[in-house]
Amino acid sequence: MSYGPVDLVVVKFPGNVFDGGIGPALRELTDQGTIRIIDILLMRKDDAGNVTTTEISELEGDEFAAFDPLSDDVPGLLSTEDAVQLAGALERNESAALMLFENTWATRFVDALRRANSELVLYEHIPRVVMEQLYAGEPETP
DSSP states (O other), X not given: OOOOOEXXXXXXEEBSOOOOTTHHHHHHHHHTTSOEXXXXXXXXXXXXXXXXXXXXXXXXXXHHHHHTTTBOOOTTSSOHHHHHHHGGGOOTTEEEEEEEEEOGGGHHHHHHHHHTTOOOOOOOOOOHHHHHHHXXXXXXXX
């Protein structure tokens, strides 16, 4: 079985509330076969700076409905240790969704590379802010 590139994405939310607002966009991307969400882990940093995590399967009601069945939810791929390492991006009383997803759109390209006996030498994600600066003609800031 071929796989496309896999990305780790961290999406920060103000406050410690997951309202599910990103759910419809994620559902559209998965329904269209653009991405396959492998795992989602929700994390919260409280007022004291403590980090807690929640698996999708632990959510209830509307929160659960916003994310299920988007993810294959493979237990252990994203862990509390991952959340703690990435928690530096959060202020106190903020939350985030850690998402591990496969770019399934690239699977045919990966298969073509194998058939051509070729080797991918570089695959690099260019951040949105860099592209915006390039199109705006602004110098890149570190």
